[in-house]
Amino acid sequence: MSGPLLLALRHLQHRRGTSLLLVACLALTGVLPIAVQLLVGAFSTRLRARALATPLVVGAPGSRFDLVLNTLYFRGRVPRPLPMRELDALIGSGLGTPIPILARDTAQGLPLVGTTPDYFAFRGLRFAAGGMPLAVGECAVGAEAAARLQLTVGSRVISDPGSLYAIEAGYPLRMRVVGVLAPAGSVSSPDDLAVFASLQTVWIAEGLGHGHAPPAEQASTAVLRADGENVVLDSSVFIYQEITEQNAASFHFHEDPAELPLTGVIVMPRDTQSATILKGRYRVADDAQMLVPADVVDEITGFVLRLKTFFDANSALVAVATAALLGLVIALSIRVRQRELQTLERLGVSRGAVARSIAWEYGIVCGLGALAALALGLALSRAVAVWWTWI
Amino acid sequence: MGADPAAAGTPARLAIDGLRFRYPGPDGFELALDELRATAGETLVCIGPSGSGKTTLLHLLAGILAPAAGRVRIDGDDLTALGPAARRRFRLQRIGLVFQEFELLEHLTVRENVLLPYLMGLGRDAAAADRAGELAAATGIGHLLRRRPSRISQGERQRVAICRALCTAPALVLADEPTGNLDPRSAGQVLDLLLEQATARGATVVTVTHDHAVLGRFDRVLDLAQPAAAGALR
Structure with missing residues (x-):
């Protein structure tokens, strides 16, 4: 392990709470766009696949x-x-x-x-x-x-x-x-x-359609009207609620x-x-x-994708804001760590090594944030997909 | 300031010639040192009132500041001829620094702090790791190597800083008020340890202090308040 990387890891460990908070912030920023991306992708693919299979x-x-x-x-x-x-x-x-x-x-x-x-x-x-x-x-x-x-x-x-x-x-x-x-x-x-x-x-x-005992077997009070083959019975007639071999023949449609x-x-x-x-x-x-189902589904996914364009634009703005905030956090962190960085400089550590250490540190934070966002986004998209089982 | 007669005829580890430095601005402080020689293993202490240029001198010797004129040579290598990046590299390899506030990195262990120059530039070196262990044992902090600086005493912290300064086997050790943050008893012990370990390794030591009680522990005293006497052997 290189020295700058070791220093970065040690600093992340030392500031565990702050590091985790930063990772969580990045993860939460990324989770929704990732989940939406995955969901819309899955939604379009599945919807389209079934539509294409139906001429x-x-x-x-x-x-x-x-x-x-x-x-x-x-x-x-x-x-x-x-x-x-x-x-x-x-x-x-x-x-x-x-x-x-x-x-x-x-x-x-x-x-x-x-x-x-x-x-x-x-x-x-x-x-x-x-x-x-x-x-x-x-x-x-x-x-x-x-x-x-x-x-x-x-x-x-x-x-x-x-x-x-x-x-x-x-x-x-x-x-x-x-x-x-x-x-x-x-x-x-x-x-x-x-x-x-x-x-x-x-x-x-x-x-x-329904099944019941033949009109001839019904109580006379149940027969409202008899007109040739058509017999009108009242609601007291027992209607079968399950079709069995014994009563199947009695089921009919009027x-x-x-x-x-x-x-x-x-x-x-x-x-x-x-x-x-x-x-x-x-x-x-x-x-x-x-x-043609494929044409109709293309229209539906077209609407979804158009809506997603707005969401993507919003995600891009959030990403820019997050990047700016992260930059601010890094700048403030460097200011807070000025004394530490000054010590490294006075000892003779090169600016490149110091920069590499800081880059490792925030690279790890961003990497973990991205991984967490991906994992959470995947979990969220799966959870929503299960909820919308048919998607 | 005059030449150092005591160093005449001996191979100089540290050689200063015609050193001039001035901070920018109309009221900028100016430092001038015509000549100074120090041999390997020699210990010098620099005294003078606040603002007399003690720390500035150390920074010029370390290459942290570049002089307006003059030369600083260490074992014949002209530090003033080097660019900023090369001076950093030279400092990391050949100069050990001890600070009043110890300047240990709180997120590293004692061992990692001692090996910091290797971690951040000189590369992994088994011999350096052995040397770090020896130094820690010799300075009485061998049992603290896995601890963080926040979990050890002030005196122990300064010992860690001394080990860090000596770990690279430097030609020159520069110490800026190394005992300023310690109680008198610890101060004497730490200073003795610094001088003993540095001279045992043939390093030249230049220390800045306000504490006149410790002057007797050094080979020479450089009083920046008396330019004429500066560099005189006491």
Whole structure:
């Protein structure tokens, strides 16, 4: 170890409190810009990666951001549902493979996603245990969802009622877990924190379908009106809250199947030409819109990056102010240590050696401050990323 | 000021010729010393009232100040011919300094303080480390090497400063009021130690003091208040 370095270390040790305070100040100055940098980077990368992996999205007219965020990340709500007939039309076009998504409700606080088995293949999702939810009343849960709710194959997940005062809403539905997904990747994905079920299961959970004993078995007082095959029962009728082999046949929908809602449809066009035709058709459609998720996500990240530019400018100003303050601290420290430096000069120590010692000292302080800022920034960004699990 | 007759004919370790120095300004103090010779192992004490130029003389001998005229040679090397950086280097290698306030670095251990010239310029040297140990043992601070200066007494601090001054085996030791901060008993002990260790190593010692009670311990007295008698052997 060189003499100037030893002197610097000894001085830092001697003024331990002051040195630590300086390191802490530098670390605190740097932690937020570093955390924001890491978070925005991770946010953009993850958001974009999922968007790039999703060729096209179809949904009801309205906010393009809502549609993409809901269909890809199961976040927020779309303003209007897309009827099932739109899915049928897409299937009928033969221009691509449509995967329906119905994601506007939750189960025990986690997104409840109605879809088809194609979704699992499309996202490359593997099952760590069990398999796909093929039957009505079954569900599969993401890896983080399973860990958070302590679910295994055979457990039950209960859908959340839409609103305490919405009497038309469905009863909570107990769904049987038949599959637990393996983690979707090294970083958390929206699929890790979702509950997947068939569209029929989610419609039932939403109250659009239900199961009960046949009207003939109901008490006569429960029958409000009988009109041919349509029998109107009052609310005293017992509605099944779990779909079992015994009662599965009793579940039914009163609504026109073509009008049952979806929140979006992911479309994998057959080829580029098919994609172009589809885009052309939807460009002139009034009742639906087709979006390229990557374009929408670029718009979202564009906003974020523009906001970040202001933050970066602020960080630059803070950095300049910190550098000026550090310079002042060094100047004052040199003044306070004038006698020590004078002694070194009188003994014959070169100015270069004295300068090297001071440079080492503040270099170490700055280095430790930067390392601490990096470590804290990393920890903070991870903590925030866990909080925003879907990022 | 006159020549030193006692040093005539003996190889001079310290040789001063026509030394002139003046602080800037109309009232600037002026120092003049025509000739002075001192041999290896010789001890000189410089006395005079405050403001008579004692410390200025030490600074000129150390190369901290550069004279307006004249020469200061140590073992034949002309200190006044060197530039500021070279004078620093020369001082670090060949001149040991002892100060009234000890001037130890509080954040270093006693051992590191003694080896400071090596840490900050002369480079690591096993012989120097051995010499530091010997000096510490000889001055009675061998057991304090790991302590910080704040944890030892005033007398012990000055012993550390003496060890630092002698560790480089200097040709010349300059001491500015080395006992000014010590009680009379410690002052005598520390001064004896300085002179004993320096002369044992063949170093010439020039000391500045106000304490006339210690003059008898030196070979020669240089009284700056009596220019005519300055340099006379007492």
